[in-house]
Amino acid sequence: MTTAAPQSPIVSEREIQAVVELMRKGEISVSPLVSEFEEEFASYIGCEFGLASNSGTSSLHEGLAGVGLPPGGEVIVPSYTFGPGAATILAARGVPVFCEVDTETHCIDPEDVRRKITPNTHAIMVVHVWGNPCDMGPILDIARKHDLAIVEDCSHAHGATWHGRKIGSIGDVGCFSLQGSKLVKAGEGGVLTTNSRDVYERAAATGRTEKISTFPADSIFKQCPPLGSGFKHRPHPLGMALAREQLRDLDERNEIRDTQGTRLDAALAGMPGITPQLVLPDCRRVYAYHFSGYDETALGGLTLEVFLRALKAEGVRCSRIGYGRLHNVPLFEPGSPYQEGCLGTCPHITATKALACGPLPQTEYLRTHSFGVAPRFEVDCPELIDQYIRAYHNVTSSVDELLRWQVENTDKVQPVEVSGRSLNPV
Template sequence: MAKLALFGGEKAVSKSASAYAAPIVAPEAYAKVERLLRAGNISLAPEVAQFEKKFADYMGVSHVIGATNGTATLHMALVAAGVGPGDEVIVPSFTYWATVAPMVSLGAVPVFADVDLSSHLMTAETIVAKITPKTKAIIVVHTWGTPCDMDSILALATKFNIPVIEDASHAHGATYKGKKAGAMADIGCYSLQGSKLMPAGEGGMFATNNPKYYERAMAVGHYERLHTLPEDSPYRKYALTGFGFKYRPNPMAMVLADTALDHLDQWNEVRNRLGRLLDEQLSEFACIEPQTVPEGANRVYAYHYMRYLPEKLGGLSIGSFLKALSAEGVSCGVCGYGRLHQAPLFNGENPFGHGTYRSDASLPVTELLARTAFFAAPRFETATESDVLEYAEAYGKVIENADLLLEVEQEKAVKVEAASGRSINLV
C-alpha cells in the first residue's frame, strides 16, 4: 500500500491544475481588442451586434442580446416574462445565488424546488409539487454543464402555461436531443464571466425565439437600441429612458467572447473526452458517484462535480477525504451550492420594500448534496490520458488508505472551511 502524500509519501499527481488549462484569452483576441482601443470604441462598437448575430446562429435562435453579465440577463428574462410583485418563480436552491436574487428587486417570491440526487438537476417531478396559481415562471439550471431533462419539464410548463427560463451559464455548447442548452425553452441566459467556458471577463447573453420577450428584455437595459425595434413595438416609446437599467456590454468583452466561441466546440471535445475518462475510472469506487446525465443530453465538463458517500468508506468525513486528495496533488474542493433556501436574502424583510420572505421549503436532497457533492477535478484541456490516469491513481490511493485516515480523524478533528456560494471552493 503506497504511503499517502499527506503523511510524507510521494504525490500521485505530477502537475498542478494550471498545467491542464487552455489560455483564457485566445492569442488572436489581442489584436481585435487593440483595434477597439486604438479606435476609441470602448463603449459602443459594431462588434457587439456582430457577435450577437454569430451567437444566435450558433445557438439556433432568432434573437440574442448581449449584456454586462449573466445576472443582468436573468433580470432581463424575468422582466420579459412579466414577473412582478407577488409572483412566484420556481427555482433550485442548488445553484449560484444569481439564479435567484434578481427576482428580489422585482418583488417576486422564489419558490425553491428540490433536485435529483444523481443528476443534481431539477426535474418535472421536483417542480410539479411547487406549482400554484401564482407561479409566473420556472428557472431551470443546467448545473455543472449537464442539461436538464427538458422534454418532461417543457411538457409540464406547457400544461400550466408557465414560461421556462434556462440558466445555461455552465452549459455553453451542451445539447439535449440535438438542441443547444439555452435554446430549448422560452428564454436562455448565459454568463460569460472569466471562469466560464466562453470567458469575456464579464458579460452575458440573453437568447429567445419570442419577439415579445426580445423587445421587452431590450427595454430593460438597452434604451439606446429601442428606436431600432419595429414601428408597432410598444417599447419604442421608452427610447429616452428604457426601463431604468443599463446593461450594455463592453465591446472588448464581446470580442473576447467572440473569439472564445471560435474555439468552444474544439475545447469541449477535449474536456468531454477526458472528463468522461475520469468518470469511467472513478465509477469503480463505491464511495464516489459521478454526476449522471439525462437520456438524450450531451453534457460539457464546465465543472467536474461528483458525490461522496462516506458510509461506503467507513464514515470517513468529506473533509479528511478531500484533504488527502489535495495532498496527492488533486485539485478538489467542497460545494457551495444548496443553501439559498436558508439565506437571509430569502428569509426576512425584502430589502426593496416588497414585504417579507419566509422559505420553509423541505429540500432533503438539496441539503444532502450540499454536504456531499464535491469538486473532483479541473478542466482537462491540454492534458493527456496519462494525466487523467494520475488523478484516478490518486483517488485509488486515498481510498485504499481510508482506514488509516479514519484513525487519524478520530485522534485529531479534520476541518474544511465553510464553502462560499461560488461554483468552486478549493481545499
Template structure:
C-alpha cells in the same frame, strides 16, 4: 503504488503537473489582435463586434435573437423581465445553484419558491416543481448545473400544463444539448454568464437568447435605451429610446471580443473536455464512494465543472473534508461545493432592512421560504469538485489523477486515524461559490 503512503502523511504525491499545466489559457490569441485594433480605434464603449457576436451566438444556440449584457446575473434579471415576471409573482427555482440564479427574482420584485433537485442529475426535478405551482406562479427558472442539461421534456410538460414561462440559466452549459437542441433554445429565454471561469468566457459579461421578438424587445427596453429605436415601428417598446426602462446593461465591447474569440473554439474545447472527463470517470469507475453526475436521457453535457457525489457510507464514514484534503495533498485540483443552502438564506426568509418593496412583505405571502429539500440538502453536504477541466491534459495526467484517487481509496484506516487527530485540517470552507479549490 495503490497502497503507497499518502502524501498527507509524508508520502510522495501522485500528481506531478499543476492546474495550469492541464488547463487552457482563458483568452485565445485571436482576441489579443482584435482588442488591440479596438483600442487603437477607441472602441471601448460601443463597437460592431457586440452585435456580430450576438448574431453568431444566437445562431450557434439555435435562437433568433441574442442580447449581450454586463454579466450573467443581469441576463437572468432581463430574462425574467422579458417573459413578464411582475412584482408579487412566484418563480420556481432550485436552491442547488449559485445565488445569482435566484437573486434576480427578488430584484424583479418577485418571490422565489425553492424546489428540490434530482439526486442523480443535480438538476431541478419536474415532480418537485409541479407540487409548488400556485395561481401566482409565473415562471420556472432552471439551471443546467455544472453543464448537465435538465430533463427538459419533463420540465416543459409541467410548464405547458400550467401555462408557465421557462427561463433557462445556462451559465454552466454553453454548447450542451438535450435531444439535439442546444440548451438555451428550449425554454422561452436562455441566459448565459460569460464570467471569466465559464467555458465561454468574456471576463465579465452575459448574453440572453430567445426566439420571441417580444421577449427580445422587453430585454432591450430594460437595459439598452439606445437600441429601443431600432426595434421597429410595430414594437411598443420603440418609444422608450429616450429612457429605456431605467437600467443600463451594455457589455464592455472588449469583453465581447474575448467571448467572440472563445466562441470560435468552444465546440473544439468542449469536445476535448468531454473526452478527457469521460476517460477520467472510466478510470474511477471501480471506486464505490464516488458517484458522478448522471445525464438525463437524450442529453449531452459539457464539462464546465466536474462535480461528483461522495458516499461516505461506502468509505467507512471518512469525512468529505478529510477526503478532499488528502486528494489535494496528492496534487489533485479538487474543491468543495457551495450550493444547496439558498433556501435558508436570510434574504429569502425574513423581513430585513430593505423596505416595503421587498416581495416577502407583500400581503398573502407565507412568511419565509424554508421548505425541506432533502435531495438538495444531501447533495449540498456530499457533492465536491472531483477534477479540474482537463483541457491540455494527457493520458499520463489522467492516469496520475486516477492513481491519486486509488491511493486515497486504499488508505481508509489511515484517513480515519488522521481525522481523529487533525480535525481542523479536514473541515471544508463553504462560501456559496461555484468553485472552491482546496488549498494545501
C-alpha cells in the same frame, strides 16, 4: 503529482488581437461588433434573437423581464445554484420559490417543481448545473400544462445539448454568463437567446435601451419615449470582442475538456463512494465544472472532510461545494440588511419567507455529499488524468488507514462552512 494542471483561462493571440483592434479603432464604448456577436451567438444556439449584457446576472434579470414576470410573480428555482442568479428574481420584483434538485443529475427535480406550483407561479428557472442538461421533457410538460415560462440559466452550459437541441434554445429564454471563468469569456459579460420577439423586446427594453430604436415600427415599446426601465446592462465591446473569438473555438475546446472529464469520470464511477454526475440519455454535457456525488457509507463512514484532505495530500485539486443553501440564507428572510423597502418588507417578499423555507432534504443531502473532483482541463493531458485516477484510487483503497486517522483526529476535521461560490478550495 508531477505535471502541473493546465491553467485556465487560455487567451489566444487571436483573441488579444481582436481586442487590440477595437481599441485601435476607438470602439471602446459603442461598436457594431456587439450586434455581430449577438447574431453569431444566437445562431450558434439555434435562436433568432441574441442580446448581450454586462453579466450573466444582468442577462437573467433581462430574461425574467423578457418573460413578463409580474410584481409578486413566483419563480420556481433550485436552491442548489449560484445565489446572485436566484436573487435576480427579487431584482425583477418576483418571488423566488426554492425547489429540490435530483441527487443524481444535480439539476432541478421536476417532481418537486410540480409540488411548488401555486396560482401565482409565473416561471420556472432551470439551471444546467456544472454543464449538465436538466431533465427538460417533464419541465416542458409542466410549463405547457400550467402556462409557465421557462428561463434557462445556461451559465455553465455553453455548447451542451438536450435531445440534439442546444441548451439555451429549449425554454422561452436562455441566459448565459460570459464571466472570466466560464466556457465563453468576455471577462465580465452575459448574453441571452430567445426565439420570441416579445421576450427579446421586453428584455432589451429593460437593460439595453439603445436597442429600442432598432425595434420594428409596430413594437409596443415604440409608444413610449425610449428611456428604458432605469437599468443599463450594456456590455463592454472589448469583452464582446474576446467572447466572439472564444465562440469560434468553443466546440473544439469543449471537445478537449470533455474528453478529459469523461475519461476521469469513467474511472471514478468504478470506485467506491464516488458517483459522477448522471448525464441523462440523449444529452451532451460540457465539463464547465467537474463535481461528483460522495457516499461515505461506501467508504466505511469516511467523512468528506477527511476524504478531501487525503486527496489534497495526493496532489488533487479538489474543492468543497457552496451551492444548496439559498433556502436558508438571510437575503431571502426577514432580518436581512436588505429588509428595507422592496427587497424586505413589501407583501410580495413577506410571502417569500413562507415559500422559501420548506425543507429541501435532497438539496441538503447533495450539498453535504458532493465535491469538486478536479480543475477544468483545457488541454489534452492523458498523463495528468492518469495521475488523477491513481490519486483517487490510492485514497479509496486506503480506507482502513484513513478511518484510523479520522478516529484519532476528530478535532482537526470538523466540517467547514463554505461560501455560495461554486468552487471552495480545500
